[in-house]
Amino acid sequence: MTSLAERLDRQLPTTTALVEVENLRVSFGDTEVVRGISFTARPGECLAIVGESGSGKSVTARTLVGLTGSNASVTADRLDLGGADLRHASERAWRRLRGRQVGFVLQDALVSLDQLRRVGDEVAEPLRLHGWGTRRSRPAKAIELLDAVGVPEPEVRARQRPYELSGGLRQRALIASAIALDPPLLIADEPTTALDVTVQAQVLDLLAAAKERGTSIILISHDLSVVARLADEVAVMREGEIVEYGAASQVLQEPRHEYTRMLLDAIPSEHTRGTRLTGSTARVRRPVDEGVPVLQARNLTKVFRGPDKVDRTVVDDVSFELFGGETLGIVGESGSGKTTLARMALAILRAEAGEVLLRGEPWTALTPGQRRPLRKQIGVVYQDPLSSFDPRWSVGRILTDALSTAAHPPSSQTEARQRAVRLLEQVGLGEHHLSAAPLRLSGGQRQRVAIARALAPEPSVIVCDEPASALDVSIQAQVLDLLTDLQDDLGVSYLFISHDLGVIHHMSDRILVMKDGRVVEHGSADDVFERPRHPYTRRLLTAVPRLRPA
Amino acid sequence: MIRRILSKVVASVAVVVAAASATFLAQLAVPGDRATALMNLQTGQDKKWTAQELAPLNAKYGFDDPIVVQYLHYVTGLFRGDLGTSYTQKRPVAEVIGGQLLPSVTLTVAALAVAWLLALGVTLLTVKRGRILSSLGSAWEALTASLPHYWVGVVLLVVFAVQLRVFPIIGGTSAWGTVLPVLTLAIPLAGFLGQVTRDEFTQVLEQPFVTTARTRGMSDLGVRLRHVLRHAVLPAITLSGWALGALISGAVIAENIFGRPGIGQVLVTAVNTRDLPTVSGIVLVVAAVYVVANLLVDLAYAVVDPRLAR
Numbered sequence: 001m002t003s004l005a006e007r008l009d010r011q012l013p014t015t016t017a018l019v020e021v022e023n024l025r026v027s028f029g030d031t032e033v034v035r036g037i038s039f040t041a042r043p044g045e046c047l048a049i050v051g052e053s054g055s056g057k058s059v060t061a062r063t064l065v066g067l068t069g070s071n072a073s074v075t076a077d078r079l080d081l082g083g084a085d086l087r088h089a090s091e092r093a094w095r096r097l098r099g100r101q102v103g104f105v106l107q108d109a110l111v112s113l114d115q116l117r118r119v120g121d122e123v124a125e126p127l128r129l130h131g132w133g134t135r136r137s138r139p140a141k142a143i144e145l146l147d148a149v150g151v152p153e154p155e156v157r158a159r160q161r162p163y164e165l166s167g168g169l170r171q172r173a174l175i176a177s178a179i180a181l182d183p184p185l186l187i188a189d190e191p192t193t194a195l196d197v198t199v200q201a202q203v204l205d206l207l208a209a210a211k212e213r214g215t216s217i218i219l220i221s222h223d224l225s226v227v228a229r230l231a232d233e234v235a236v237m238r239e240g241e242i243v244e245y246g247a248a249s250q251v252l253q254e255p256r257h258e259y260t261r262m263l264l265d266a267i268p269s270e271h272t273r274g275t276r277l278t279g280s281t282a283r284v285r286r287p288v289d290e291g292v293p294v295l296q297a298r299n300l301t302k303v304f305r306g307p308d309k310v311d312r313t314v315v316d317d318v319s320f321e322l323f324g325g326e327t328l329g330i331v332g333e334s335g336s337g338k339t340t341l342a343r344m345a346l347a348i349l350r351a352e353a354g355e356v357l358l359r360g361e362p363w364t365a366l367t368p369g370q371r372r373p374l375r376k377q378i379g380v381v382y383q384d385p386l387s388s389f390d391p392r393w394s395v396g397r398i399l400t401d402a403l404s405t406a407a408h409p410p411s412s413q414t415e416a417r418q419r420a421v422r423l424l425e426q427v428g429l430g431e432h433h434l435s436a437a438p439l440r441l442s443g444g445q446r447q448r449v450a451i452a453r454a455l456a457p458e459p460s461v462i463v464c465d466e467p468a469s470a471l472d473v474s475i476q477a478q479v480l481d482l483l484t485d486l487q488d489d490l491g492v493s494y495l496f497i498s499h500d501l502g503v504i505h506h507m508s509d510r511i512l513v514m515k516d517g518r519v520v521e522h523g524s525a526d527d528v529f530e531r532p533r534h535p536y537t538r539r540l541l542t543a544v545p546r547l548r549p550a
Numbered sequence: 551m552i553r554r555i556l557s558k559v560v561a562s563v564a565v566v567v568a569a570a571s572a573t574f575l576a577q578l579a580v581p582g583d584r585a586t587a588l589m590n591l592q593t594g595q596d597k598k599w600t601a602q603e604l605a606p607l608n609a610k611y612g613f614d615d616p617i618v619v620q621y622l623h624y625v626t627g628l629f630r631g632d633l634g635t636s637y638t639q640k641r642p643v644a645e646v647i648g649g650q651l652l653p654s655v656t657l658t659v660a661a662l663a664v665a666w667l668l669a670l671g672v673t674l675l676t677v678k679r680g681r682i683l684s685s686l687g688s689a690w691e692a693l694t695a696s697l698p699h700y701w702v703g704v705v706l707l708v709v710f711a712v713q714l715r716v717f718p719i720i721g722g723t724s725a726w727g728t729v730l731p732v733l734t735l736a737i738p739l740a741g742f743l744g745q746v747t748r749d750e751f752t753q754v755l756e757q758p759f760v761t762t763a764r765t766r767g768m769s770d771l772g773v774r775l776r777h778v779l780r781h782a783v784l785p786a787i788t789l790s791g792w793a794l795g796a797l798i799s800g801a802v803i804a805e806n807i808f809g810r811p812g813i814g815q816v817l818v819t820a821v822n823t824r825d826l827p828t829v830s831g832i833v834l835v836v837a838a839v840y841v842v843a844n845l846l847v848d849l850a851y852a853v854v855d856p857r858l859a860r
Contacts, residue, residue, distance in 0.1 A: 095768075161856060
């Protein structure tokens, strides 16, 4: 039998599939997580495998490099890479294949690169493992690779450690290490998920360049709009099965399967404004109360002193007004100061200068004791609700605790229970969730409980800090719908923070665009998105991956 | 980085001086007149002495001076290496301890090194290596961590020295005779260090960067040695500072069992004879070992995890 390398060296025609998988099944114990899927990947093309969490997409990716796990059982009618049958490959054979025939890029290089080793050593590791070059020639090759993926000053970066690099540079370094030996197949598992939108665009360009050079790419993603930028073919996975598989243009523009349609509809964007994401019905808005703003920030400034004793202005002279029943979106990339701004608005972080008024009255200027009775007017929902719950408390206890701070706290246990149940019903849960522990709930249910808790004291404002960013797109749609429904019912105002421009556009009436602590653009959602004035806003908008032209 | 180390050194000196002050105050707090106690000790009698009889002793040790003067005298003496004079041996305490310090330090440092080797060996070979090996590793660690030193020492002595005659019963400071005392101290410590390392190791093995290393074609052992180990040793390094100090004060049991010289033996004798300057001197030496050990831990930390050196 000819070896894989020899077969690849024979320059098979580009139409020949590089990867051929038929009826792949993976199970852990009695649970089958991949249920008989088939796909092919061709050189110079990108196959995207799309699905929500638990769909089996990452397990599929790992199976292609033999890293499914020792407790997994894998069967397939066909599992070929470059003509070599991998169904019964030994561990040694897999190891020769990994890094050399298949490069693998995981998400978030902050945890996917070894933080204690120098970037250069990490990039050169596949070279060393596969006996490329010598101890002296490898560092130079690593620098060359870093340069090739667009890392500036590669000599300096190679000597640094991953935590000293920005998110974008780290991810490039991770890709550099995956393509070090120029493998014919590159598998990228959520390669842009933790990145800012502009950086995400750069990383996708990098993968596109590899595709141009003839590399076959298998892109694993939950994000259909990211996929649209790169994929030639798309396979949509749900619960271990491929429900739709075809050319990218067909799957994304004329989806045939109902699940694909649901996924596409659930993506918030300018097209979904004013409608619900699930079911696509129009919202029934309450008029915004243009009287006294419920929340008003005047010239807020926050300075943090770094470990190097240098002061950094994280929020610089920011002012805004939020009216009753309105949503003010704050959008910016990581480090833009949006969360710091939210914490100052909540008066849990003291501003160096400026103040916040709540319903026209002093708020941040008060002492903590004076603030306490007013706190019920402003609620908060975080990205990760689990860390904001006491894990030993039941949902019922979380809610009754929150109810006790209301203007009219429940007078008896029975009343507390009734009101907790009413809150759960408002957020689409039920009485049977009262006794549940937050740990046992799904991500979407947890976020619903967090929203119910924020609603308990009947606030006029809720600060939402990336409330749906950690959720699958279908669950994100439900949570966003819940927030808009509550606004239409109760007239609550949202200070809504997100890095996701689609979500911001879908949710907001007015928008602040933040960069490096400053507001660079401020206006109605339509003005900011249709007629952006600031170059940074324009750059953000062009970087957003889109399913279809706006 | 250098400034950080300097400030650590200054802080360490302050800790030693504080320990010295505490032992000085403890000497004062011992009930009864120190000159009387000393006279009783030297003559083997137990009675009241007249002021005249006590006068030479008071003058010699400066017991009549105001306490502040005595304190300053004591602390300034420390910086010259003067730890006072032993009541029983009538020699400088520094000399009494000095001769015994090296065997104790050899014993503890060797015990710490052997404990690390045992702990890392067991961790590398058993963590997540199948159910049976993993359970054996954990069981070994839990068992050894809970063994008391005196039991380990006696068992080793009976089995290897008395029955099998592989090692001498009374080893002295010879290399061959040091093996059993070192193992006595190292085995329980290895279990303890192994337990913390195992927890960390198990978690690090699940990290994405470990998966990345595997996708590059690295072997399981390579992943463990090159990537996981460095992350997993951090808690054990923290504990080693404490362990070194605890070993030097706990070495007395091993020294007793194997008839080995060391400051542990000196301490026991000094406590029994109420030789306060010697006891204080040893307390100070142990405090100094703790301080030095913790400095080393800080340095080791900065080398292993550069993030912490920032």
